Amino acid sequence: MPVDHEKPLLRVVLTDVNDRVVQAWRAAFADTPEVEIHQGSILTRQVDAWVSPTNSRGRMDGGVDAVIKRHLGAGIQLRVQRAIRDGFGGSLPVGSAVCVPSGATNPQFLISTPTMEQSAQNVSETLNVALACAAAFQAVHAQNAKASGSIRSVALVGMGAATGKVPPRVCANLMWTGYTLFQDHYFDDYDDLRRTICAQLDDIDSRPEGERVRVTPPSRTGRR
Template structure:
């Protein structure tokens, strides 16, 4: 997939930024942003929330303050696809934010319940990264257009590195593996 959008790897601290630097190296379509995701003008942001779509901690709390009503939209989208109200780790969905920029949020849970600590292996971060890439490559927007046509820039925070307690290095390694697996090195 050579037409991957600009991937902006977001880091609010230096350990995550340093880990993301390794992911961006050799990928001309990727760059590291040192600072808040709210400073970016991108088409979509990634939420590594929980399976229920509760957005009250970590980066998701930032999204909830920045994009009013986003938690309700995410929860409604989950309920529309999964009547039990849970989006499993390893799946993702795209939701309109109601804002001009970013217009979309991709919810890709790294944990089943809010506040869970992730396994040190980073398996959940790898599953979430793969799910985001599948939504971008194969997903459809509500108007029927492929996601890849409407999302040309994507902001990705550390997956599971806040509330989930995953190390930045492990997160970056798992995201890089997912990128290589689905897009090629």
């Protein structure tokens, strides 16, 4: 469905400790000045929700996942895995996400979205970053549909740029794709999201490395 632009805007913060990721974001998001870009830990960002790239089982044992688990406590992994079990039968597909209460005041929510199936996996030759980023924003839509205005700000890190071995420039461009799709559209389910992105990005290997791709939302759905 098209996004209702009369609803409150979402404050989007991109933050990472890797300078190369930050510089790649600044280039990719140069024409979207409303997106905040910072160098530093996601733990320093005062927002309603943090987005953590995870694996399909929700094992928070590496990368940003492990940092967040140490900060919020072991209970956060239990909540994430319970949501994965209840909503997805125990395995969260790439291109989907869960949103759970964090148990803290900052952030109030944690959105977990897999960039890989296993805890450590090279995803540099996949569309996983675009799928994960779009799914994270889809989770924001879903949470706000349940409780209007509950997520008004969100922070994301460079998805797949560390453990997943995705080059910073590719990471930034694919995250731009996920962000612009969020601006244009929200989906009834994650299956539709995955189909739409994969259909339009399946030839990305033949495109120039620096090219950004804006996914065209399906036109068959109407405004809510």
